[in-house]
Amino acid sequence: MDHEQPLAELLRVRREKLERIRELGVDPYPYSFARTHQAADVLSRSADLETSKETVSLAGRLMAIRGMGKSSFAHIQDSSGKIQIYVKKDIVGDTTYEVFKLLDIGDHIGLKGYVFTTKMGEISLHVDELILLAKSLRPLPIVKEKEGQIFDAFTDKETRYRQRYVDLVVNPEVRPVFETRARLLAISRRFLEEWSFLETETPILQPLYGGAAAEPFVTHHNVLERDLYLRIADELYLKRLIIGGFDRVYEIGKDFRNEGMDRYHNPEFTQLELYAAYEDYTFCMRFVEELYNRLALELLGTTKLTYEGKEYDLQAPWPRYRFFDLISESVGLDVRVLSDAALERECNASGLKLAAGEVGRGKMLDKLFGARVEPKLGGPCFVLDYPLELSPLAKRHRQDPGLVERFEGFLGGREFCNSFSELNDPADQRARFEDQGKLRALGDLEAQPLDEDFLHALEIGMPPTAGLGMGIDRLTMFFTDQHSIRDVLLFPQMR
RNA sequence: GAGAAUGUAGCUCAGCCGGUAGAGCAGCGGCCUUUUAAGCCGUUGGUCGCGGGUUCGAUUCCCGCCAUUCUCACCA
Numbered sequence: 272m273d274h275e276q277p278l279a280e281l282l283r284v285r286r287e288k289l290e291r292i293r294e295l296g297v298d299p300y301p302y303s304f305a306r307t308h309q310a311a312d313v314l315s316r317s318a319d320l321e322t323s324k325e326t327v328s329l330a331g332r333l334m335a336i337r338g339m340g341k342s343s344f345a346h347i348q349d350s351s352g353k354i355q356i357y358v359k360k361d362i363v364g365d366t367t368y369e370v371f372k373l374l375d376i377g378d379h380i381g382l383k384g385y386v387f388t389t390k391m392g393e394i395s396l397h398v399d400e401l402i403l404l405a406k407s408l409r410p411l412p413i414v415k416e417k418e419g420q421i422f423d424a425f426t427d428k429e430t431r432y433r434q435r436y437v438d439l440v441v442n443p444e445v446r447p448v449f450e451t452r453a454r455l456l457a458i459s460r461r462f463l464e465e466w467s468f469l470e471t472e473t474p475i476l477q478p479l480y481g482g483a484a485a486e487p488f489v490t491h492h493n494v495l496e497r498d499l500y501l502r503i504a505d506e507l508y509l510k511r512l513i514i515g516g517f518d519r520v521y522e523i524g525k526d527f528r529n530e531g532m533d534r535y536h537n538p539e540f541t542q543l544e545l546y547a548a549y550e551d552y553t554f555c556m557r558f559v560e561e562l563y564n565r566l567a568l569e570l571l572g573t574t575k576l577t578y579e580g581k582e583y584d585l586q587a588p589w590p591r592y593r594f595f596d597l598i599s600e601s602v603g604l605d606v607r608v609l610s611d612a613a614l615e616r617e618c619n620a621s622g623l624k625l626a627a628g629e630v631g632r633g634k635m636l637d638k639l640f641g642a643r644v645e646p647k648l649g650g651p652c653f654v655l656d657y658p659l660e661l662s663p664l665a666k667r668h669r670q671d672p673g674l675v676e677r678f679e680g681f682l683g684g685r686e687f688c689n690s691f692s693e694l695n696d697p698a699d700q701r702a703r704f705e706d707q708g709k710l711r712a713l714g715d716l717e718a719q720p721l722d723e724d725f726l727h728a729l730e731i732g733m734p735p736t737a738g739l740g741m742g743i744d745r746l747t748m749f750f751t752d753q754h755s756i757r758d759v760l761l762f763p764q765m766r
Numbered sequence: 767g768a769g770a771a772u773g774u775a776g777c778u779c780a781g782c783c784g785g786u787a788g789a790g791c792a793g794c795g796g797c798c799u800u801u802u803a804a805g806c807c808g809u810u811g812g813u814c815g816c817g818g819g820u821u822c823g824a825u826u827c828c829c830g831c832c833a834u835u836c837u838c839a840c841c842a
Contacts, residue, residue, distance in 0.1 A: 277775055277811045281793060335802080342799035359799060376792075390800045412777040413792050415803040422803055423778040423791060429834055430777095441777095484842065530841045531767095637842075661842075679842075689842060717841090740842095766833085 278410075285408045288373045292403065297370055299406040304330050304381035311351035313386055317394040320386040329354065329396060330381040330404060332440065333374055335415075343371065344395070347380065348440070355395040356382055367401050377407030377440075412441050432763050451570060452747045452759060456523065458569050459543065462562055468519040468545055473508035475501060475525065481725070482506030482664065483740075484717040485528040488538075501527035505544040506664065506738065507725045510693060513546050514733045521545035523743065534755040535685065538764050541743040546693070550737035552676045555690035556653055558739065559680055560587035563651065570750050578683045578749050581649070589651045591678075597654065598636065601643040606636070607673075614639075633660030634715075650682040663703040663719055665691035680741075682749060688741040695733040701726055 292299050307328045313320060320327060331347030331354075341360040346353050360368040374380065384398040412425035424442070425431065431438040439445050460470065478497070480487040482504030489498050505522045512520045523543045532538060547554055563585045567574045574586040599606045602617055609617065614635050636658050648654070655678045656668055665675035677691035694700050704721040711718035747759040757763035 277793095280811070281776060284793065337801050337804050338798085339801065339804080340798040342801090344801045344804080346802085355802075357800070361799080387800095389802085391802070393800095393802070395800085410776045410792065414777085415791070417803045420803085425777065427777085427834090428836095486841095528841080531839090533839095533841080534836095536841060641842090657842095686842065 281410050282408060285375060285406070288375065289406050289408070292370055292373050292406065295366055295370055297366075297403060299403050301402065301404060304328075304402070304404055306330050306381075309351035310347070310349050310354035313354055313396065314352070314394055317386055317388070321388065321394075324385045326383055326399070327386055327396060328381065328383045329356075330379065332407075333376055333378045333380055336374070336376065338372070341368075344389075347382070350446075355389070355393050356384070356398050357387075357389070357395050358398045358401060362397075362399060363401055370403060371401060374403065375407055375410075376413065377409070377411040379404040379407070411437065414441050429765070432757055433765055435761055448747070448751045448753060448759060449761060451751050452743075454570060455566060455747060455750055456743065458566055459562065460523070462565055463521050463545065466519065466558065468521045468547075469517055471509070471512060471517070471520045471522050472524070473502075473505050473512075473522055475527075477502050479720055479722050479724075480504075481719050481722050483526075483528075484719065486530060486716050488527050488529050503528050504740065505542070506740070507722055509544055509546045510733060510736065510738070511725070511728045513548050513693075513736050514728045514731055518548045519546070532764060534757070535745065537744065537756050537760055540756070543741045543743055544739065546736055546738045548734045548736050551692040551735065552655075552678055552690050552737055554737045555739040556589075556591070556678060557587075559653075559688055559690070559741070560585075560589055560651075563587075566746075566750065576749060578752055579754060581683065583649070583651060583682060585651055589653055589680075591653045591655055593655050594640065594657050595674075597644045597648075598640050601647075602639070606639075611635075633658055637661055645681070645686070646684050648681040648684055650680070650684070652681050653678045654681060660706070662691060663707050664694055664700075666694045666696075667699070685745065687745050687749070688739060690737065690739040693733070693736040693738045695729060695736060697726055697729040700729055 289299055305328060307326075310329060310331065313327060313329065329347065329349065331349035333345055334348045334353060335346040337344040343358045345356050345358065347356055358368070358371055363371070381402045381404050382396060382398050383400040384396045386394065387397045388394050412423070414424055415422040425437065431442070463470070476490070476492075476499045478499060480500040480503050482502075483506070485503045487500040487503050489500055491498050503526055505524065505526070509520055509522060521543060522545075523541065525539050526542050527539050528536075529538065530536065545558075564574055564587050567576055567585045574584055576583050576585055595607050604617070606614070606617075611632055614632065618635050618639055644654075655676075656671070656674045657665070657677045657679075659667065659673055659675050662675040662677050665677045668674035668676050675691060675694075677689070679686045679690075680688040694703065701721075704719065704726070707718040708721060711720070744756050744759050747753070748756065751759060753759050
């Protein structure tokens with residue numbers, strides 16, 4: 272006892288209270304409670320409720336207690352918000368008041384009573400009956416507030432992410448981000464449905480990964496005695512479904528990439544991928560513009576969006592720029608006619624050097640674009656027609672075989688989607704895979720492995736098809752004005 | 767991978783030019799039947815991230831390590 276740790280003492284006190292509550296004949300963990308209202312309902316309809324004096328029942332977590340001897344005020348919080356309650360000993364009875372005295376901040380309680388307004392003008396519940404719904408055994412951070420000013424906010428980033436349940440209880444600004452995320456997904460699904468897309472589910476555990484330039488996570492199946500990969504993209508499976516005869520398919524799901532983490536990257540993230548038969552990449556541009564307009568209007572009520580202090584207008588159509596025009600303009604030379612050596616000199620001049628494993632003309636162009644062009648792209652806009660080397664799954668440009676019909680969407684200087692007219696010539700696809708194999712042999716760990724079954728499927732025949740991939744996490748960041756991917760993920764990856 | 771900052775009570779933070787710690791909130795005890803960052807009185811609570819070094823003496827100075835956060839790099 273004398274050398275008890277401070278936290279241990281707080282825990283002990285709560286467990287002892289739990290026992291005392293049990294000794295009073297009260298079950299601290301009952302099974303259910305019938306509610307008639309939520310806190311926000313009471314506050315918004317207080318005038319009626321106050322005159323009718325009808326019985327209202329609420330349930331919530333105790334967030335503040337102000338005891339005054341034989342009566343007490345407290346605040347409870349439910350999923351709609353907070354409301355004050357008033358508990359009087361001579362109303363609820365001696366035993367209940369004794370139980371009440373044994374409650375802590377964090378406990379769940381159920382209440383019946385009537386609505387009234389206090390002397391100080393706060394709409395409150397005058398409690399007739401109070402029951403404990405679940406005892407809390409650990410201290411919650413205590414956040415206080417006066418006139419909108421927050422005191423002692425629970426701010427430790429690491430603890431907030433690791434104990435998201437505490438963060439959600441205590442920091443009211445967190446929940447709406449995830450509600451918006453959910454609405455954004457629901458609106459997107461409805462929109463996809465309107466556009467006749469079928470939602471599908473393809474393997475996350477894959478014998479061979481592909482569909483993006485990234486390193487995969489490897490896992491092992493014991494009974495099959497073989498390694499499997501967590502998917503880095505849905506692409507190759509969704510195209511198999513197009514080959515199978517579904518005209519429009521999509522999947523919203525997690526992809527996994529074994530790469531670094533920063534405020535834009537989490538090892539697992541959510542992506543929307545869609546494929547539409549008989550369409551090319553211009554279809555996807557229209558789709559993206561219209562989806563963004565729909566999302567903006569439904570979520571924000573306007574096409575104007577503020578992100579990190581800057582305003583963007585999502586009103587369609589968005590400007591379209593060509594990849595090589597942008598890059599040549601920024602470098603001041605026609606990049607397309609530069610030799611590999613000249614290109615490398617240009618990269619060096621921009622202070623870019625290719626790390627080990629970064630090989631080929633494509634990578635150089637990619638880095639140059641990332642360094643010289645991307646930061647200046649406010650957006651929304653589309654960048655079109657990328658070099659062939661960067662896009663092993665995209666179809667050659669109909670007017671320029673050195674390019675592919677591909678675009679990326681940009682907003683706030685960040686790429687947020689990627690789309691192309693899908694390569695459906697099996698011979699060309701095989702050649703592109705073989706080129707990837709050469710890059711891999713040179714040490715490019717992100718080069719895509721040759722997928723023989725996918726080629727088999729392409730040989731069965733894939734109609735002309737347009738494909739699109741879009742990161743849901745970044746989309747959520749834009750629409751909730753969050754600056755870190757961790758703030759739009761309920762449980763971000765921690766070390 | 768590099769740099770910067772941070773690490774003291776359950777939470778939020780002080781702690782000077784070295785003398786082994788302080789506040790508010792929470793907790794505990796008392797008073798209080800319309801309070802609201804409730805109030806008043808009293809009170810518990812600390813391996814000062816870890817390990818070395820300097821020193822009579824280190825939370826404080828030095829070195830190393832660990833962890834976290836942010837920025838940059840990497841990452842379609």
